[in-house]
Amino acid sequence: MSRIIGIDLGTTNTTLSTRDQTFSIPQRVDTGLEGESTQLPSFLYFPLPEEGARPFVGQWAKQRASETPDRVITSAKSWLCHGAIDRRAPLLPLNGEQKMSPVAASAAFLKQLAPLIQKGDQVLLTVPASFDPSARDLTLEAATEAGLTDVILLEEPQAAFYAWLHTQGDQWRHYLKVGETVLVIDCGGGTTDLSLIKVVDEAGELSLRRIKVGPHLLLGGDNMDMAFAYRLAERLGTLDERQFELLIAACRQAKERLFEEGQETLSIVIPGRGSRLIGGALKTTLTREEGLEWILEGFFPLVTSDEKCVTAARGLQQWGLPFAEEVRVTAHLAAFLAGEAAPDAILFNGGTLKPEKLRARLLEQIQLFTQRPVRELPGADLDYAVSRGAAYYGHVRQGEGIRIRGGINRSYFVGVEEARPAVPGFSPPLKAFCVAPFGMEEGTEQPLTLERFALAVGAPSVFRFFCSTKEAYPFGHLVKDWKQQLIELHPVEAQLEKQEGDGATIPVRLQSRVTELGILELWAIADDRRKWKLEFDLRKPS
């Protein structure tokens, strides 16, 4: 059976999911070890001749990136959207002996996923909303090179939003309304993307409209680790390149601990590179207060809404990626939101925003800009949202739409015969009586009808059911012209229990209920409180 699969081809990690499951991706996890992990680090390593013939991607390549930097391609995705280079030319890694083009490296990451993809699977691949048409085309080119055909591209913020919708189910309506705008702040290891999307109603179904997309900022969690490392390196004296790499890794761990309550002083240790781990270690400390200040005031300071991003006037610079010069995420936010209506809600994405303190600071900043409350869409999955959401969007595209209004998406009717003198050769005309109107919430019931009906008991009888996709019919509405207006569903046959003293029919009033499982229960209630129940499965295709 063909599946719908979402792929998040990320700057630092690639993930693959269906809407409900994240897959483990086979990869070289360490020297000579083939394993698997739900994240495929987007790193490509050109091995030494003795280690292998073809490049490796994944965890081991990531490990080698700090050990042999000139043999490893990192951030290929950022090069893919670098307009000033020929992205099909082999130029990565910049100082490398062996090189590959950004497109070929991206294709290598996708090729690594090949064992998980079956023939006939529908693949949705995400790109940053800021990717220009040429970067999108190159992404598709990489997919084709990796053997993926009929790939559909989806923008990452939209994918993250669909993932949130999927986790919320019908509950999303408690947080958002049609016409409201959502600011998606996606802050990953190496990149930050800001985008504004609007929830719109398209023929009763939810759809998203892109309002504004910010530039693809090469600024993320890695910048914070580096900021720590530069400051702490001063306290440690002279470090060689490898020690500095180890310091960055130590800072990454320290950064995570900063946000946990408890310790006021954190030690930063660069283990000795030889077997004397402790004896050869370099050590310094950092207080929680200064560490938090470096992050919050360095990257997330509160600014006013007219704050401009700083750019340095540089003459010459070493050739490389166009890293963001402005490191204040909040200043980028100010520039992005300038002139826009205040967003109604914020959706966070990306592993860097895992600490609650950072999200709280961003919410505070936005409320300061807009002078009105803004909601965080809760329960977002920061690591796997993009690939999962892409898969979910694949289902939405195939007709499993997200309806704007809750409840059942049709009106349901039961057939009621008109009481009139019998005419030979003609069955009495039938009318359709609306028992469950469009939008009736699951788990609710309609009040008892005032009208009474004659219910046949004691003999096999047939109840006919109809439906309409129109919203026009309230509960209790009678449709005479049902052949034109309604669709007939499969009938329900039943023999209702009869008591002594009953006639062939009993006067009853009707009451309907839709259960959480999508069953329409039609209750016939006699004046002596006796009840009969008919069940109709609304989710069963007829």
Add this chain to the structure above:
Amino acid sequence: MEWKKAFQAFWSVLLGKVSARQFEGKDPSHLRLLALLQSQARLLDFLQEDLSSYNDAEIGAAVRKIHADASKVLEEHVTLRPLITEAEGAAIQIPPGFDPRHYKVVGKVKGNPPYTGTVIHRGWKAHKESLPRSVQEDAKGIVAPAEIEVK
């Protein structure tokens, strides 16, 4: 005491042979886990180091990093979770025919099950079925390669 010496020599030869044969004949997966713990958490360097000359603060600072790295390796490749769902301190009844690998019953145990007791430890269960596969030939006991820097 000649016979005793001879006996010891005999035993050492026998043991040496047996352990060597086991080592070559079986899947050295224990070494693969150690290799991962060394490569990604430097655990072997730590366990092999003589701690007597360091104070607790020095050891503590190093341990925190090893602990973080090693638990990441365990989570990724072994994925440990408590074996039973009952909380520590909760009352529990152990039925007749229980699996001794599942429960270790201690204390004043008399008669036949069911036994009523208190959960002291919830146990651990690994949720990954296999370690990463080695792609090379048997490395003859190499757990960590020598590291050589080219300047």
